[in-house]
Amino acid sequence: MKLVSAKDLMSGMKVAKDVENDAGGILIKEGTSLNKYMIDKIKALFIDYVYVHSDEKPAKTQEKKLREDIKKFSDQYNLAFEMTVKLLDTQKKGKILDMDLVRSISTIVMEQIYQTNNILGRLFSQDNDHMYLYKHSLNVAILSGIIGKWLGLTKNEVRRLVYSGLLHDIGKLQVPQSILNKPGKLTDEEFFEIQKHCLFGYQTLKSKHNISGDVFTAIAQHHEREDGSGYPKGLMGSQIHIFAKILAVADVYDAMTSNKVYRRKFSPFFVAEQIAQNSYGILDTKISRVFLDNIATFYVGNKVALSDGMVGEIIYIKPSEPTKPVVKVEDQYIDLTFENVTIEDILA
Numbered sequence: 001m002k003l004v005s006a007k008d009l010m011s012g013m014k015v016a017k018d019v020e021n022d023a024g025g026i027l028i029k030e031g032t033s034l035n036k037y038m039i040d041k042i043k044a045l046f047i048d049y050v051y052v053h054s055d056e057k058p059a060k061t062q063e064k065k066l067r068e069d070i071k072k073f074s075d076q077y078n079l080a081f082e083m084t085v086k087l088l089d090t091q092k093k094g095k096i097l098d099m100d101l102v103r104s105i106s107t108i109v110m111e112q113i114y115q116t117n118n119i120l121g122r123l124f125s126q127d128n129d130h131m132y133l134y135k136h137s138l139n140v141a142i143l144s145g146i147i148g149k150w151l152g153l154t155k156n157e158v159r160r161l162v163y164s165g166l167l168h169d170i171g172k173l174q175v176p177q178s179i180l181n182k183p184g185k186l187t188d189e190e191f192f193e194i195q196k197h198c199l200f201g202y203q204t205l206k207s208k209h210n211i212s213g214d215v216f217t218a219i220a221q222h223h224e225r226e227d228g229s230g231y232p233k234g235l236m237g238s239q240i241h242i243f244a245k246i247l248a249v250a251d252v253y254d255a256m257t258s259n260k261v262y263r264r265k266f267s268p269f270f271v272a273e274q275i276a277q278n279s280y281g282i283l284d285t286k287i288s289r290v291f292l293d294n295i296a297t298f299y300v301g302n303k304v305a306l307s308d309g310m311v312g313e314i315i316y317i318k319p320s321e322p323t324k325p326v327v328k329v330e331d332q333y334i335d336l337t338f339e340n341v342t343i344e345d346i347l348a
């Protein structure tokens with residue numbers, strides 16, 4: 001532990017003793033990694049010195065490590081994506097599902113889930129309109145696994161969740177492309193055709209392959225909703241498997257934050273608001289809460305476009321207001337809780 005003058009504080013240094021304000025209230029808790037926003041706050045309050053852990057690596061080393069992590073993560077993602085294309089194309093041509101490939105992709109995804117934390121925001125900022133089903137399958141595998149980890153499921157359960165995510169829409173390979181990509185409103189008959197993908201997926205996996213029962217149950221139920229408004233069976237609450245409830249949140253999030261052939265993607269912060277609004281009655285309350293509490297941290301450090309046309313960087317996300325972070329625009333810090341400005345898009 002060492003005492004550092006406020007002017008020498010750097011992002012990434014870890015606070016070794018609570019930083020208190022004049023009134024004795026805790027401003028920054030021990031163990032917190034400092035960021036630019038916090039350092040400016042310390043200076044603004046005329047706090048002269050802060051105790052930090054002395055073994056912290058300099059910020060530059062940490063930045064280099066972050067860049068290496070992002071590169072490794074995106075290399076792994078691209079490899080898993082190529083394998084997912086092969087997996088679904090082979091299945092589409094009527095051949096048997098390649099379980100070796102399912103296992104290999106899942107191993108890569110498991111590594112990503114357990115070894116990387118806050119760099120997924122970069123991944124999900126990529127444009128997804130080309131080959132949507134492939135990217136969506138992989139993204140839902142990653143997101144579902146992460147939610148499972150956040151919920152405290154065992155590694156074996158998380159692995160089965162990853163399988164479920166990867167294969168959740170496999171039944172769509174049997175639905176005509178013209179219906180899947182139709183711009184505008186679907187007719188009742190077309191919607192009925194799309195609904196069949198849950199059952200098609202269930203049958204594909206149940207009849208041909210040695211896959212755990214909770215995987216094909218999750219696939220059959222991933223469009224069921226808590227209040228019975230989902231499909232194909234209109235199941236309610238406790239009738240729905242926990243894997244299917246997790247898939248539902250991951251599916252909604254990835255589908256809405258992706259470009260589709262017929263519409264532009266929505267901002268992750270807008271989608272988070274939608275999930276919050278649906279977290280009573282439509283989506284599982286606890287799973288939505290855990291997801292929203294954690295997902296926001298993905299986006300610290302990301303560049304964002306704001307609704308007033310400015311571009312900024314997400315500096316800090318308050319646990320109580322995960323959809324309204326503090327954004328740095330040029331030299332100004334903008335707290336979106338108090339401004340009539342929203343995040344329109346994640347840029348990088």
Ligand SMILES: [Fe+2]
Pocket residue numbers: 168169197222223
């Ligand atoms: Fe689906």
